[in-house]
Amino acid sequence: MSKLTELSAWQALEDHYYTMQDTHLRDLFAADPTRGEKMSAEGAGLYLDYSKHRVTDETLKLLLALAEEVGVAQKRDAMFAGEKINITEKRAVLHTALRAPRDAVVMVDGKNVVPEVHEVLDRMAAFADEIRSGKWLGHTGQPIKNIVNIGIGGSDLGPVMAYEGLKHYAQRDLTVRFVSNVDGTDLAEKTRDLDPAQTLFIVSSKTFTTQETMTNARSARQWLLGSLKDDAAVARHFVAVSTNAAEVTKFGINTANMFGFWDWVGGRYSMDSAIGLSLMIAVGPDHYRALLAGFHEMDEHFRTAPASRNLPMLLGLLGVWYNNFFGAETVAILPYDQYLAYFSAYLQQLDMESNGKHVTLDNETVDYQTGPVIWGQPGTNGQHAFYQLIHQGTKLIPCDFIGFCQTLNPMAPHHDLLMANVFAQTEALAFGKTLEQVLADGVDPQIAPHRVFGGNRPTSTILADKLTPHILGALIALYEHKVFVQGVIWDINSFDQWGVELGKVLAGKIAPELQSEGEPELKHDSSTNTLIKRYRARRA
Numbered sequence: 037m038s039k040l041t042e043l044s045a046w047q048a049l050e051d052h053y054y055t056m057q058d059t060h061l062r063d064l065f066a067a068d069p070t071r072g073e074k075m076s077a078e079g080a081g082l083y084l085d086y087s088k089h090r091v092t093d094e095t096l097k098l099l100l101a102l103a104e105e106v107g108v109a110q111k112r113d114a115m116f117a118g119e120k121i122n123i124t125e126k127r128a129v130l131h132t133a134l135r136a137p138r139d140a141v142v143m144v145d146g147k148n149v150v151p152e153v154h155e156v157l158d159r160m161a162a163f164a165d166e167i168r169s170g171k172w173l174g175h176t177g178q179p180i181k182n183i184v185n186i187g188i189g190g191s192d193l194g195p196v197m198a199y200e201g202l203k204h205y206a207q208r209d210l211t212v213r214f215v216s217n218v219d220g221t222d223l224a225e226k227t228r229d230l231d232p233a234q235t236l237f238i239v240s241s242k243t244f245t246t247q248e249t250m251t252n253a254r255s256a257r258q259w260l261l262g263s264l265k266d267d268a269a270v271a272r273h274f275v276a277v278s279t280n281a282a283e284v285t286k287f288g289i290n291t292a293n294m295f296g297f298w299d300w301v302g303g304r305y306s307m308d309s310a311i312g313l314s315l316m317i318a319v320g321p322d323h324y325r326a327l328l329a330g331f332h333e334m335d336e337h338f339r340t341a342p343a344s345r346n347l348p349m350l351l352g353l354l355g356v357w358y359n360n361f362f363g364a365e366t367v368a369i370l371p372y373d374q375y376l377a378y379f380s381a382y383l384q385q386l387d388m389e390s391n392g393k394h395v396t397l398d399n400e401t402v403d404y405q406t407g408p409v410i411w412g413q414p415g416t417n418g419q420h421a422f423y424q425l426i427h428q429g430t431k432l433i434p435c436d437f438i439g440f441c442q443t444l445n446p447m448a449p450h451h452d453l454l455m456a457n458v459f460a461q462t463e464a465l466a467f468g469k470t471l472e473q474v475l476a477d478g479v480d481p482q483i484a485p486h487r488v489f490g491g492n493r494p495t496s497t498i499l500a501d502k503l504t505p506h507i508l509g510a511l512i513a514l515y516e517h518k519v520f521v522q523g524v525i526w527d528i529n530s531f532d533q534w535g536v537e538l539g540k541v542l543a544g545k546i547a548p549e550l551q552s553e554g555e556p557e558l559k560h561d562s563s564t565n566t567l568i569k570r571y572r573a574r575r576a
C-alpha cells in the first residue's frame with residue numbers, strides 16, 4: 037500500500053464507494069428535490085452544477101477530507117508563494133504571477149517578479165499596437181497583414197485555442213495562423229497564399245531548441261528570404277518569444293525583437309506569458325488584459341474560496357472519485373461553443389502532460405491510477421459521432437459540458453437549440469430511460485432492450501453568461517487548478533514532463549540514419565530496423 041491509499045480519508049472513500057456504486061442518480065434526485073440548486077457553486081463568472089454526479093453530501097465530505105489530509109490548501113499556498121514545488125527541475129511554479137496585477141508582489145529567489153512581468157506585457161502591447169495600426173513596416177515598407185506563430189505544445193496549443201476562442205474579438209483584417217507540426221505540409225499550407233512582404237513570424241519556444249519549431253523557423257526564414265532576398269529582412273519579419281536569449285541570437289533574431297519569460301513558467305502553463313503574443317496582436321492589448329484579469333479572478337477564487345465551494349477543488353475531487361474509485365479511464369470535455377473548438381486539445385496537454393506520471397514525489401511507483409485520458413469535441417457535433425458510446429456503451433465516461441447563456445452570433449433559433457442540447461444530454465445521461473418507459477412508448481418488446489438507456493452517467497455543467505476574454509481566462513485557470521488539485525492528491529509532480537524525452541532522443545538518433553548517403557549500420561530492434569530500411573528503399 038502506498039502513502040496515499042493508506043490514508044484514513046482514502047480508506048473511508050473506498051468503503052463509501054461500495055455503498056455508492058449502485059446508487060442511481062434517479063434515486064438521489066428523487067430523494068432531494070432541491071439537489072439541482074444545492075449542488076452548485078460559483079466563482080469568477082462561472083457557474084458549476086455538480087448535482088448530476090454520483091455523490092451524496094457524505095461523498096463530498098469524504099473527498100474534502102481527503103483534500104485536507106493530503107494538504108491541498110498548503111500545497112496551493114506553496115505554489116502561489118513561489119516555493120520550488122517542481123522538484124525534479126528545481127523550479128518554482130508561478131504561472132499565477134503572469135496575471136498578477138501591477139501592484140502585486142510575488143517573490144522568486146528574493147526578487148519581486150511582478151514588475152518584470154508587466155514590463156514584458158507593456159512591450160508586447162506596444163508591439164501589438166504597432167502591428168495592428170500598420171505602423172510596423174516590413175522590409176519593403178509594407179504593413180504586416182499576416183501573423184504566423186511557429187511553436188509546438190505549450191507554445192502553440194494555448195495561443196491557437198485562445199485565438200480561435202476569442203476570434204469574435206479579433207482584428208479581422210489580420211490573418212493569424214499557427215504552424216506546429218514538423219511535417220512540412222503544415223508550413224507549406226499555412227504560407228502558400230501569404231505575401232512574404234506582409235508576413236510576420238513569431239517563433240515561440242521556451243527553450244528555442246525544440247526540433248519541430250526550429251526546423252519550421254529555419255524553413256520559414258528560407259521562404260521569406262527566397263522572396264525578399266536580403267538577410268536584413270529577418271529583423272522586420274521575425275520576432276522571438278523565449279527564455280533562451282543565447283539561442284534566439286544564434287538563430288539570427290535580434291534580442292531587441294525578443295519577448296522573454298521565465299523558467300518558473302511551464303510550457304503548458306505559458307499561454308498568458310509572452311507566448312500569447314500572437315493572440316494579443318489578434319485581439320488587442322485591452323482584450324488580452326481582460327483575459328489575464330479573468331485568470332486572476334479564478335486564481336483568487338482558488339486561493340480564497342472555502343474548499344466546499346471552490347470550483348477547481350470540486351472538479352478535481354470529483355475527477356479523483358471516478359478515476360480512483362469507479363475506475364473511469366477518461367474524461368470528455370464537451371464545450372457547446374464553436375469558438376472553443378480547440379479547448380479539449382488544449383486541455384489534453386494541460387492535463388495529460390501534467391498528470392500522466394507514475395512515481396510519487398518520494399520516487400515510489402504509484403499503486404493507483406493517476407491522470408485520465410482527456411478528449412472531446414465541441415457540441416453538437418460529438419452527439420452525432422461518439423455520444424452513443426457515452427450513453428449506452430460499457431465504459432463510464434464522466435463529462436464536462438460547457439455552455440454560455442448568450443451567443444456572440446445571434447441567429448435565432450440556433451442558440452436555444454444549442455443549449456437545449458446541453459441540458460438534454462446531461463438529463464439523458466443522468467436519468468436514462470428504463471425498460472418500462474421504453475415499453476410504455478409502445479416499442480416492440482423484441483428490440484426494447486436496445487432502446488434502454490441505463491443513465492447514471494455523471495456530468496458537470498459549467499455555465500457562463502457569454503464567452504468573453506475574461507471568462508475564457510477564468511475557464512482556463514479553472515482547469516489549470518483542477519489539474520493541480522489532482523496532482524497533489526496523487527502525490528506526483530504535475531510540472532515536469534520527462535515522458536516526452538525518450539522519443540525525442542531516439543528521433544535525434546534515427547534522423548541521421550534516414551538522411552545518410554550510404555547504408556547506415558542499424559542497431560535498433562528488428563522491427564525498427566526493418567521499418568527504417570523499408571522507408572529508405574521507398575522514399576522518393
Ligand code: F6P
Nearest residue numbers: 189190191241242243246303536
Ligand atoms: O513536448 C514537450 C514540451 O517540452 C512541452 O512541454 C512544451 O510545451 C513543448 O515541448 C514546446 O517546448 P518549447 O516551448 O521549449 O519549444
